[in-house]
Amino acid sequence: MAQAMRQLTPELLTLGAALLVILLDLIQARGNRKWLGWLSGAAAALIVAATAAKWGELERPVALWGGVMVLDRLGLIFKAIFLLGVAVAAVGSVDFASHRFRHVGEYYGLLFFSALGMMLMASAGDLLTLYLGLELATLSLYVLTSYAKASPRSGEAGLKYVILGATASAIYLYGASLIYGSVGTTLFAAVAQRLSWEGFGPGLAVGGLFVLAAFAFKIAAVPFHMWAPDVYQGAPTPVTGFLSTASKAAGFAALMRVLLGPMLGAASGWVVFVVALSGLSMIVGNLLALAQRDIKRMLAYSGVAQAGYALVGLAATSTLGTLATVFFLFQYLFTNLGAFLVATIVGSSAGDDQITSYHGLSRRNPGLALCLLLLLLSLGGIPPLAGFWGKLFLFWAGVRSGLYGLVLIGVLASVLSLYYYLMVARAMYIEPVAGREPVRLQVPAMIAVVVCVLVVVGLIYPGWLIELAHTAAVAFM
């Protein structure tokens, strides 16, 4: 037991951090509690370090409690992604939270709880562990989404998310029960074994598809994306940032665990569905993003499209594909979270999230505008920024696996997407200032944005991260 606990240091530390923040909130019940945000950011960063320290120990995967949890390097990278998301989002919402929320401590606590759930998903070795992680992550996110109690939009978003999210959970459970019914076990390793002995029965096929659909909801892939724009728009902006990046990465982690784990033997059956999800997401997401006037809705549809790109790596069902997806999700965390934090700063100052609020931003706040420009160009996949490398490796993996049509859709969709990213650039750089005041900068959020931009620019040299992802992907496949 002690051995297992030692293996689970990152998870335990996350749990500890969540409880600690909530307790510390009791010390100072009123007034501005900005230090809680800084503390959470620092704690998350320290846990990332503790997670990274596990890298050496996990040269080969470790199965805990008979395989209920599987600890490996791929899981470590995903955990680092979630925790970095918490760190950036926590620091990014220091000002936002102290102004908008009454219960500040719980806000950061819920971020940690949500990350803990995602971490469970990333190292699940059993359908039930996966479900526990999923519920912990999404229940925390439901609360976070409706956290701005004064705003009806936030409440509406929370309610929509609960209803649709619960439906997705139900679909997952139904699928899991079908799988259990046909193979008599929920352990991934055992399911894989049965699959190789007995082949692929109808129960397993339908169950697998239901599980796929549940996580397609989680990553907001078309046609399971309907909730995303409304929830993204209504949720407090830093929460949206966290939701659109860490939560999406968690969905992918789960999909990899299931599809590339026990279901790998049945790849010929499910690849076609993943290809369809991917292609539809790239096309529909980009087309709908073109028409948006609200930056959060635009980023929501762009996020749908980005999920489509990442699915190309999954559809490739290869080491290279896994590597590409992990790399893509890592850079996407910083790129998209950074963009949402800029939206937080501008939105808090302007009072709305319309793209018209960005008019003349380059004259009012040149630094902020430059940051958003770089982040948007990275989202659009412009070389040499991080997003370009992400897409490059994904498309490369796609070509390697013979998915020419899908890659062609991806390339053309990327060109299309530049139109709406450039519309924001146009608003910032070309539209006249129209006598607006400079945006009030929030220093902590600005620091978080700069960190994101530095990562996005720093990944111009992506070699080290590719190496890490490669090692993890080789061990995983």
Add this chain to the structure above:
Amino acid sequence: MMALSHPLTMILLSPLVAALVIMLVPRRSLLAVRLIAAVATSAALVLSVGLCYLYLSEGRRGLQFADRADWVVGPGISYFVAADGVSLSLVLLTALVIFCGVFASWTVVYRTKEFYCLLLLLVTGVFGVFIAQDLFFFFLFYEVAVLPMYLLIGIWGTGPKEYSAMKLTLYLLVGSAFMLVGILGMYFAAILPAGQGRTFDLTVLTKASYAHNFQVIAFFLLYLGFGILAGIWPLHTWSPDGHASAPTAVSMLHAGVLMKLGAYGVLRVGFGCLPAGAQSWVWLVGAIAVINIGYGAYVAMGQRDLKYVIAYSSVSHMGLVMLGLAAFNEVAMNGAVLQMFSHGIMTGLFFALVGLVYEKSHTRDIEAMGGLARRMPGIALAFTIGGLASFGLPGTSGFVAELLVFLGTFRAHVHSYLIWGVPLFPILAVGAVIAIVVTATYVLRVLQRVFHGPMDEAKYGEVPDAHTTEWVTLVVLGGLLVVIGVYPSPLTNLIGSSLGPLLRP
């Protein structure tokens, strides 16, 4: 010491570093911004002149001055820059045009700092494309060269600037999507010597062999991708709009240098790596090139806006470049590269002059002007030199380039592409020569309407000639047109020394 051991990297970095330094300069110190830009571009110019001199005087051949560092080991991406004669001549052209462009933008006062940052960033990309010997970095620099254009035209442009900027960006990005598909295809399809891992190294990819059918498809994709940037008909429509809307220095760079990226890409990647694919498409490349020459000149004749005349003349002249490439022999290709150089200088000069005329007379309408030569003799003289070079008068660089292109085209592919027994390429050559007559018409029309004839004293009585920094562009570019026209051999030797390896049978 650094500069001497890594000259090409220094050329690449000098505008980039200048752009970063300019970001740190206070917004109000305009002079500092301009001087930093001027110093950086002069450094690049001095270095590139030095390299051309070294290359020629030491009789070097093939790729020289290489710098190499691994970037991402797994897929075989490395930072690899090197230059041969073709690259060097185009690097020299870029350095010249940006050097003059900095002086031509001396009067930009609206958001000067950002203007120079973007301009220098763009030039970094252009230098990068001409010297990159790794296809991956080639593509990367290409995007860096294209994207700042959106903001440069969108912010500092005139007329329907937002429409033009978006149109240009989307056209060129569609082009780069085709390019990327072609490049990735080559990466995967190259049949490499045993023991050689997959790589983007252009020198390896040039020596590799490819299946015939693949070459045919891939060349077409590359031709389409690069061709959009080179302004091939009917995908050229972004170019007149873009050039006419852009601010002076940006038009100079764009027509002078950026369109050459397209032609250079077709030459280096298309013809260099996929000769068999090229061989089966030259009829199309040649035919479209002649349409470009004729159509561009014909439309230029009908324009009232002086900037549109020059913009369409670029479409026409890029046709000559593409015709020279399509001929696919050493003489014509030498002419094509020389035409790239000559047209870069010429059109840079033209756009600088149009900018000056507009600044002083506040109009670009040809019908509204007249007799300006009396008030601005210097500008009129420079315009005349450019005009003469434009239709290839002997003694100007245009003559040498066009002569080589026509000579080469006339004897190209004489045994293939027969139409009723007559080979296609001599017919194309004749067509192109006839189109040059149209060029003469529009050039002379502009000269006559703008600089000669009666002048409206009330409107233009007080218009000044060029002054101080404005002379830099006129003297450097105008002078070069004549110098190369009279003594072209250093440049043709520089280019010719490197075409041999590119033209494997």
